[in-house]
Amino acid sequence: MAVRVRQQPYIQQPATLPQPQQPAYQPTKGTTNKKKYSIISKREKLLYVVFMVVVALFAVSILHTQGKIQTTSIEIQKIESEISEVSKQNVDLKVRVSELSTYERIWEKAKELGLTLNEKNVKVVPGE
Template sequence: MSNLARKHEQQSVENYNQSVQVKPQRLSEERRAVITPGEKILVAIFAMVFCFLAVQIVSTQAAVYDVNKEVQQVESTIDKQEKANNDLKLQVSELSTYERILEKAKELGLNLKEKNVKVVEQ
């Protein structure tokens, strides 16, 4: 072979080597864009923590809902009992009037003698 042919062959080999060398650099740049195993672990840990906190929030809200429901039921029971107590107080006040007591005493045969009546103040 002549020198010209060898130079041409060497140049073509060098050009090929340069093109081959450039391609791996591009591949290494592309590999940098891929997520590393450490980043995958961090993302997995973050996802687990996020899911755990989401479950905690939902369970806490469910517990709060149950407590509020119980409080409303107790308040409803208290209101009913207060109404019953007020009705009973009204009945007591109606049944303890002076006129009614006098009427019941006369029905039982008791007579009112003005001399025997003593007034007691509260």
């Protein structure tokens, strides 16, 4: 019997379901102590915005300058076409003057008006 005294009876523990493990830190609903770290800092964001504004301003100024250049070149082309038209008219008028100032035509007009040629009053003027 001595053997039975040494054996202790098997004590069965009550069966419980395993509890799901909760994380070590659970913030309560009222407190938000969690800091959000951004990859880009506020200064970098500000520099990015300033950079974009400067780029946009440069783009607008370049487009404005190109517009002025285009307007000026159109005006220059108009003026050049007017100059070419006036020069053509000048050439036509010079041809007409040379046709009307021939010696024969002047002599015919003088006869029509009743003028006579007096060689003592004739002066030779060099032409163009």
